[in-house]
Amino acid sequence: MTTPVFRSNNVELRRGGVPIVRNLSLQIPAGCIFGLVGPSGSGKTTIMRAMMGLGAIHSGDMMLLGQKAGHQSLRRRIGYLPQNGGVWPDLTSRECLQFMASIYRTSSHRVDSSLDLMELTPIADRTVATLSGGEVRRVGLAMAILHEPDLLVLDEPTIGLDPRLRRKLWDTFATWAESGTTLVVSTHVMDEARLCDRIAVISEGKVVALDSPGELVRRQSAVDLEEAILRLLEAEATNVS
Numbered sequence: 223m224t225t226p227v228f229r230s231n232n233v234e235l236r237r238g239g240v241p242i243v244r245n246l247s248l249q250i251p252a253g254c255i256f257g258l259v260g261p262s263g264s265g266k267t268t269i270m271r272a273m274m275g276l277g278a279i280h281s282g283d284m285m286l287l288g289q290k291a292g293h294q295s296l297r298r299r300i301g302y303l304p305q306n307g308g309v310w311p312d313l314t315s316r317e318c319l320q321f322m323a324s325i326y327r328t329s330s331h332r333v334d335s336s337l338d339l340m341e342l343t344p345i346a347d348r349t350v351a352t353l354s355g356g357e358v359r360r361v362g363l364a365m366a367i368l369h370e371p372d373l374l375v376l377d378e379p380t381i382g383l384d385p386r387l388r389r390k391l392w393d394t395f396a397t398w399a400e401s402g403t404t405l406v407v408s409t410h411v412m413d414e415a416r417l418c419d420r421i422a423v424i425s426e427g428k429v430v431a432l433d434s435p436g437e438l439v440r441r442q443s444a445v446d447l448e449e450a451i452l453r454l455l456e457a458e459a460t461n462v463s
């Protein structure tokens with residue numbers, strides 16, 4: 223079996239000294255679209271930040287692409303869309319991408335093609351501060367994909383995007399995954415969770431289920447993924463109380 227792109231073993235993550243994520247043990251193979259699904263505050267962003275080396279890992283170990291999370295050599299190989307921000311409001315979209323391209327020493331063709339993919343070309347010379355929420359999100363996405371990373375970590379990527387763009391983005395994700403790129407995507411939109419190859423359902427910092435969407439539905443004898451996930455979360459809440 224090939225080495226997984228992501229592997230964590232018994233990881234505990236804390237924020238402000240408080241344990242947020244416990245016993246995180248996951249493996250993600252290459253070319254997979256992996257969904258982190260769970261209610262607000264369940265720990266999705268905390269996990270993604272730890273993958274990027276942001277926030278110390280309190281215990282356990284986390285490896286990405288054969289290196290410890292946060293290792294300098296990973297920067298070029300990972301594209302990250304943070305939940306908030308990740309763009310420079312005072313620059314134009316094109317300038318944000320050009321700046322990233324100079325850091326990564328990426329060809330300027332990639333600036334144009336990334337802007338184009340995110341349908342930003344007509345507004346690429348407007349300052350980011352003047353763009354709408356969905357447009358800013360697309361600038362962040364264009365920045366995350368610019369250097370053609372092996373692994374994309376996207377924290378709620380489609381917030382503010384209209385249904386057509388959402389659809390287009392997920393079609394693009396599938397194409398990338400087919401060509402070997404690995405995507406870790408957090409979402410609470412069930413229509414999107416359905417499109418992942420595998421899902422980790424997170425509740426209060428714990429993975430309560432790990433499976434393909436189809437298998438999750440089958441095991442919960444649910445009519446759809448939303449019902450399956452709600453059942454899992456309710457069962458977990460009953461266990462805890």
Ligand SMILES: Nc1ncnc2c1ncn2[C@@H]1O[C@H](COP(=O)(O)OP(=O)(O)O)[C@@H](O)[C@H]1O
Nearest residue numbers: 237238240242261262263264265266267268269
């Ligand atoms: N700096 C912090 N100090 C203490 N708790 C925090 C801090 N940042 C986030 N949290 C808490 O960590 C939990 C998980 O947050 P987060 O990972 O952002 O969840 P999600 O992305 O699933 O909505 C929440 O309960 C949140 O309030």
Ligand SMILES: [Mg+2]
Nearest residue numbers: 266267268305
């Ligand atoms: Mg979050």
